[in-house]
Amino acid sequence: MAILLSDSTRVIVQGITGREAVTFTKAMLDYGTRVVAGVTPGKEGHRVYGVPVYNCVETAMRNHEANTSVVSVPPGFAKDATFEAMDAGIELVNVFTERIPRGDVAQMIEFARQKGVRIVGPNSLGMISPGRVKLGPAGGPLSECNRAFTRGSVAVLSRSGGMLTETCSLLSQNGIGQSIAINIGGDPIVGSAFFDLLPLLEDDPETKAIVLFCEPGTFQEEETARFVKETSYSKRIVAFIAGSFVDTMPGMRFGHAAVIVHGESGATRTKAKVMREAGIVVVDFHSEIVAAVKKILNQS
């Protein structure tokens, strides 16, 4: 399996009894993900689609060996829940919760670095290893996942959850499957930015090409370009940057919390320029991703 997910992925869902968590727990189970336990303080003894619910992550871990957690709790509790998962020995935390204060996110990430834990998110719909494992709500119910995501050799990383599905659907419609599809999250600071995941993908034999769905705001794309250039990154990357009109409207917020441009900082024209200089193929229309990826796959 590509990266982050594997045959040994065993998942707990924190906040499993919440409305959205119930829905995506069902979708994960249907997809074949091993959801071994859930946690909701005060709800120990309940079951969600057969998955036992515990009061604490620690007890859930004692009764079921888990290595991965999906955090779906209200924003004010997300830092605590993520700390709890990391303290109990979870190795990969996918934070679905959105609107977590930035100071909390910085602490979550700092603690993760100390513990050697990987965080994906916050504000991430999750990830899919097509036909094998799915984490979080990404892709929706089984039937929808199967229409949009197919197994193959292209890794898709996206700042937008909806456009992760759209991009994979577009590729699948054109006979191009995916090795892994990850919604890294729409926040200004995320645990796994593009530049954090590229090293893993470079070592992944299943991945032949990489697609990035980018947005205005943050220095993430600029840093990714710098990383690609400085390390002479070996795999070819295709990027689409949505929202170039945002460049003309400084100070206005669109979509995700991170989508805001101040002068040149976060502007899509800067991102496109530095990414191209780094050898990344930047396409102007989203649907042009297909031809660009095909070209790369045919060359390799």
Next chain:
Amino acid sequence: MRLYEFESKKILSSYSIPVPKGRVVTSSQEARIFAQEIGGPIALKAQVLATGRGKMGGVRFAESPQEAEQVAQEMLKAEIQGYAVKSLLVEERLDIERELYVGCTYDDVKKTPLIICSSLGGVDINEVSRKHPEKIHKSSISSFMGLQPYKAWELVQNLDLPAKLPWAAQAILLKLWGFFSQFDAILAEINPLVLTSRGELAALDAHIEIEDDALFRQKERLGRFQIEEREDKARPPTPFEIEAAQIDKADYRGVAGRVIQFDGNLGLLIGAGGGSLTTFDAILRYGGKPANYCEVGGNAPVSKICKLAKLVLSKPGVEGIAVITNVYSNSRVDFVARGLIKAMVELGMDLKSYPVLFRSAGAFEEEGYAILRKYGIRYYDRSVSMDEAAGLAVEMIKKGS
């Protein structure tokens, strides 16, 4: 949420960071009275959330109370970046020797708090960071440890301050950090931090932004300074945008809002976040003229989509509507279709002749397409890309059908 200068200074001064003597006024008479109290040269500063107001007549000076009254009268009639100037901060005018910069923010690459200082502060700080990056000193710090005194001391060594003042600068930096972490700020900068001819440091201007997503736990703290939660936009919202925001707020389920007004003829129902950005760009690239930006997603109910569709369809100058979304995983295509049709029917529109186009796919798409077929609305599934759909929408408006 950005704070006004007078709010920022009120808070900073409560942390014993020195600020010029000042008062907020809303009339020219008050400006004159306060100028009299100060009894020397004064500065009048428009209280608006525009950046670079100094270059737009937002900061002026006066030598006498009479002049202050006159200048205040002119300023209170002015508009800066679309914002009416409702109040002025009247301050004693300091005799400035040098302008410095100190600030706290987050670094989205290192993912840590970042402390910044420079011996060259003032309005051209962005220019400084481009031309003299060596003059900008940055330090990433642990969000658990916070800014420690030794680190603040290290940083202020770069400010080239005369004897004893580095200690004062260190204290200011530590207090600024204290405020930044306690108030869930995402930006707190003193620019310029000035060195006066009397050899003292003072915060001449300050920019503070509080994390919107932390307001739930900062209400009380901000309330102590009479600061209430408010919408914070780059320009004042239009009546169209206000109405759209009300539709979105009235029902917590899903999103059918985040509308921004444009002056074109093509009404849009697009979604969700990244999908809206993608579609809007494609429409502009094909030469289309959007009447609005918006986001529809998160499984918004029919009633909410219907209200937003009605608002867009009724906007003066709109000659057609395009519904274009990404492949939905968690929203229902049939809800969007029903919302659109309900709006058109309730507005008494002719569904067969009015220019309308629909491109969505995903959950409940078959049900959605069946209804669209029934009402004779042209629709496209996932085999037509969002770009193609945007191109077709632009063509549709040009042809008028």
